[in-house]
Amino acid sequence: MNQKKLVVCEFADEIESYLEYAQKTSRHSSDYVVVSLQPEVKAFCKTGAIPCFDTLPYFTGQAQERALIKSDEITRLISGHLDFGIREPVCNIFGNVFLYHARFYINTILWILEVLRGIHQEFPDGEFQVIRRTYGQTGWPLEPYLVKRDRFMPLILQKYCAENGLQFQEITIPTPAGAEYKKPSPASRMMKAVTRVVVRKKLRKLSESKVVLLTANSYNLDRVCRELGTKFPEIMCTTINQRELSPTNHLKIWWQELARSFQEEKDPGSLVPIPLDVFKREKPTTALSHSLEERYDEFTARFGVHFSYHHVSFLSELTQKIKTDLLPFLVNLYNTAQAQQQVLQALEPKLLLSPLSINTHQSWAELCQRQGIPALVIPQKGLVAPKNKCAKIEQYYIGKGQISDDFSHAAAQTPLVAQYLDWTDYKGHIIETGNLIFSKIDDLKRKQKRQELFEQSGGSKKIIVYAPSMKSRKSRRFYVLESLDELLSSLGDIFEVIATMENVHFIFRIHPGEPISSVQIRKLLRVPQNVSISDRGTYEDVLALADLVISYSSTAIQEALINRIPVVLYDKWNRYNHLDAPPVTAEVPLKTAAAYYIDHKTKLEPALGWILDEHEKKPLSADLFTPYMFPESRTANFFRFVEQCLARNRAPKHKESESNFS
Incomplete structure (x- = not known):
C-alpha cells in the first residue's frame, strides 16, 4: 500500500482534472490514494465512489499546537522589525493590516506542511502527485485574503519532496485568467462628477445636524441606529459605502436624493448613506508602492531565514502573495484614508461606531483620534479571556481584528468581553453596555x-x-x-x-x-x-x-x-x-x-x-x-455616553473642508 501514488487535492477541480489524467494513462483507483484538504474534494470523491482520506489523521492537536507556536513566532518577528514608515494620513493601520492578513497566509502554509508531514509518515515510500492550475494575474480587484487562485500547496509540496528525497510528479493544467479590469469610461467619470456635487450638498446639510457615523451598516448596527433615533431625535446616523460605484448606483443616488428632498421629516434612526467612491483624493504615486516593497525586501533579506518550517522555506510563496495583493491593498488603504479624512472634516461627527477594528474600520478610528472625535468599537465576536498557552496566542490575534487602542472607547456587551478587554490591557475606556449588536430574542x-x-x-x-x-x-x-x-x-x-x-x-x-x-x-x-x-x-x-x-x-x-x-x-x-x-x-x-x-x-x-x-x-x-450577561440596566451606560458625545462642542471648522469636494 505504501507504494501507491499520493494525490493531494485542495479543490474539486484538481481531483476532477487528475481523474481525467488517470483515465488517459489507464490508471485504476486502486493505484492511487486521494487526500482531500477540503470537504469539497471529499464530497466529489464520494459521489464517484473514490476512496479518500481527509486531514484528521494528519492535522492532530499536537500538529495544531506546533503550527500555532511557529505562526506566533513569525508574526512577532514581523511586528517587531517591519516598519513601512508611513505617517500620514494615518500610520498605525498599515503594520496592523499587514500582520492581520499575512498571518492567514502563514497559517495556511504551516497547515499544508503539517498535513504533508503526516501523510509522509503514513506513506514513507509513496510518490506524491499534484495538479497545478496556473492562473493569470488580473491585478483587480485587490484581495488581501486568500482566494481560489492562491494555491500554495503544489509549490510547497514540491519543496517538501525535494527536502525529504520523495518522488514527485506535477501535472500542470492552465486556467484562463479572469476579465481584466477596465478603466472608467468618460461617461462614468462624468456621472461620478455629478454624483460628487449631489454628495457635497448632502454633506453640507448633514453637517448642520448631530451626526453619528457608522463604519458599516451590518452587524445589527442598524438596530442601534433605530434605538438612538428614538432616544435622540436630533441625531443623523450616517453610514459609508466604500465600494466602487457602478453607473446604476450613481443613478440610484440621484434618485434617492431627489426623493429625500421632498421629505419633510426623517425617520427616527434612519441611515443616510455616503458613497466614499466619489471623493477626490491624491492618487498614491509609484514611489509609495516602491517604498513598501523596499521596506519589505529589507526585512526579508535580514529575517527571511526564519520563514521555514520542517526544513522547508516558504518565503518565496509568501512573498508572491504579499507583493501581488497585500502591498497594493495597503496602497489602496492609503488612498481610502484620504477620502475618509475628507468625510470627517466635512461632517465633524459627534461619534463614530464600528463593529470591527481592521482595515478601513481601524483607519476611521485613527483619523477620529487625531481629530478628537470619540470612536466606540462594539466587538461582535465572542471574546473570552484565555486559560492556556495556545488559547492565549489565538485569542490575542482574534482580538486584534475586533479592538485596537485607536478606538477611544470599547463596548463590553457581556462580562466575558469585559474580562477579555482587561486581559488585553486595552488602553481606552471600557463601557459596560450590555447587548447592543448581539441577537435579541423576545x-x-x-x-x-x-x-x-x-x-x-x-x-x-x-x-x-x-x-x-x-x-x-x-x-x-x-x-x-x-x-x-x-x-x-x-x-x-x-x-x-x-x-x-x-x-x-x-x-x-x-x-x-x-x-x-x-x-x-x-x-x-x-x-x-x-x-x-x-x-x-x-x-x-x-x-x-x-x-x-x-x-x-x-x-x-x-x-x-x-x-x-x-x-x-x-x-x-x-x-x-x-x-x-x-x-x-x-x-x-x-x-x-x-x-x-x-x-x-x-x-x-x-x-x-x-x-x-x-x-x-x-x-x-x-x-x-449572571457570569455571561449584564443586567438590561447597563444599556443606560451606552446612552449616557452618546449623550455626552452629543454635548461636546464642535471643533473649529477646517478651512480645507470647503474645497475638498469640488
Missing part, C-alpha cells in the same frame, strides 16, 4: 418562529440548534476553532445521536458565506429526518427557535447565553472548554447549569435528553446566567 418572536416551524414539521418538539464557527484557508485559525474536517466529524457524531431522539428537531446553522455548503454536508453525512440545515436569513431568527444550542466555539454561544438559552460545548478533541463549563463526567450532568461541557460521543445522547427534560420541568434560574 417571547413574541420566539412563539411566532416556533409556530412556523411546527406547522412544517408537525407537532411540538424540542429544538436544538448547532451553530459552529468554521474557518477556511481565507482566515484560518488553529486550536480555538474546529477545522472543517473536525467540524464534519463532530457533526457526524451529533447526527447519529439526534436520529434516535424522537421528540427533538435539530437545526444545523451554517453562517452565510461559510466554506461548506448544505449540498456537501448531505453528500458526506447521513442527515436524519429530524434535521434541517439552515443557510439563509439571520441567526437571530434561528436562535429564536432554540431550547438548546450546541457548539465547539462560536459567537453564537454568547448570543444564546445572553438570551438565557443554555448551551452545550461539544469538544471531542478535549482541548477548549473556554467557558469553564462543568464537564459531564457521568452519563448525565450532576446538576442543571447554563453551560455544559461534553468531550465524548457516548455522553451526548443521555446528556442531551436529560438537559432538555430537566429544563422543561423547571426553567433555569436567572442567577445561572
Whole structure:
C-alpha cells in the first residue's frame, strides 16, 4: 500500500482534472490514494465512489499546537522589525493590516506542511502527485485574503519532496485568467462628477445636524441606529459605502436624493448613506508602492531565514502573495484614508461606531483620534479571556481584528468581553453596555418562529440548534476553532445521536458565506429526518427557535447565553472548554447549569435528553446566567455616553473642508 501514488487535492477541480489524467494513462483507483484538504474534494470523491482520506489523521492537536507556536513566532518577528514608515494620513493601520492578513497566509502554509508531514509518515515510500492550475494575474480587484487562485500547496509540496528525497510528479493544467479590469469610461467619470456635487450638498446639510457615523451598516448596527433615533431625535446616523460605484448606483443616488428632498421629516434612526467612491483624493504615486516593497525586501533579506518550517522555506510563496495583493491593498488603504479624512472634516461627527477594528474600520478610528472625535468599537465576536498557552496566542490575534487602542472607547456587551478587554490591557475606556449588536430574542418572536416551524414539521418538539464557527484557508485559525474536517466529524457524531431522539428537531446553522455548503454536508453525512440545515436569513431568527444550542466555539454561544438559552460545548478533541463549563463526567450532568461541557460521543445522547427534560420541568434560574450577561440596566451606560458625545462642542471648522469636494 505504501507504494501507491499520493494525490493531494485542495479543490474539486484538481481531483476532477487528475481523474481525467488517470483515465488517459489507464490508471485504476486502486493505484492511487486521494487526500482531500477540503470537504469539497471529499464530497466529489464520494459521489464517484473514490476512496479518500481527509486531514484528521494528519492535522492532530499536537500538529495544531506546533503550527500555532511557529505562526506566533513569525508574526512577532514581523511586528517587531517591519516598519513601512508611513505617517500620514494615518500610520498605525498599515503594520496592523499587514500582520492581520499575512498571518492567514502563514497559517495556511504551516497547515499544508503539517498535513504533508503526516501523510509522509503514513506513506514513507509513496510518490506524491499534484495538479497545478496556473492562473493569470488580473491585478483587480485587490484581495488581501486568500482566494481560489492562491494555491500554495503544489509549490510547497514540491519543496517538501525535494527536502525529504520523495518522488514527485506535477501535472500542470492552465486556467484562463479572469476579465481584466477596465478603466472608467468618460461617461462614468462624468456621472461620478455629478454624483460628487449631489454628495457635497448632502454633506453640507448633514453637517448642520448631530451626526453619528457608522463604519458599516451590518452587524445589527442598524438596530442601534433605530434605538438612538428614538432616544435622540436630533441625531443623523450616517453610514459609508466604500465600494466602487457602478453607473446604476450613481443613478440610484440621484434618485434617492431627489426623493429625500421632498421629505419633510426623517425617520427616527434612519441611515443616510455616503458613497466614499466619489471623493477626490491624491492618487498614491509609484514611489509609495516602491517604498513598501523596499521596506519589505529589507526585512526579508535580514529575517527571511526564519520563514521555514520542517526544513522547508516558504518565503518565496509568501512573498508572491504579499507583493501581488497585500502591498497594493495597503496602497489602496492609503488612498481610502484620504477620502475618509475628507468625510470627517466635512461632517465633524459627534461619534463614530464600528463593529470591527481592521482595515478601513481601524483607519476611521485613527483619523477620529487625531481629530478628537470619540470612536466606540462594539466587538461582535465572542471574546473570552484565555486559560492556556495556545488559547492565549489565538485569542490575542482574534482580538486584534475586533479592538485596537485607536478606538477611544470599547463596548463590553457581556462580562466575558469585559474580562477579555482587561486581559488585553486595552488602553481606552471600557463601557459596560450590555447587548447592543448581539441577537435579541423576545417571547413574541420566539412563539411566532416556533409556530412556523411546527406547522412544517408537525407537532411540538424540542429544538436544538448547532451553530459552529468554521474557518477556511481565507482566515484560518488553529486550536480555538474546529477545522472543517473536525467540524464534519463532530457533526457526524451529533447526527447519529439526534436520529434516535424522537421528540427533538435539530437545526444545523451554517453562517452565510461559510466554506461548506448544505449540498456537501448531505453528500458526506447521513442527515436524519429530524434535521434541517439552515443557510439563509439571520441567526437571530434561528436562535429564536432554540431550547438548546450546541457548539465547539462560536459567537453564537454568547448570543444564546445572553438570551438565557443554555448551551452545550461539544469538544471531542478535549482541548477548549473556554467557558469553564462543568464537564459531564457521568452519563448525565450532576446538576442543571447554563453551560455544559461534553468531550465524548457516548455522553451526548443521555446528556442531551436529560438537559432538555430537566429544563422543561423547571426553567433555569436567572442567577445561572449572571457570569455571561449584564443586567438590561447597563444599556443606560451606552446612552449616557452618546449623550455626552452629543454635548461636546464642535471643533473649529477646517478651512480645507470647503474645497475638498469640488
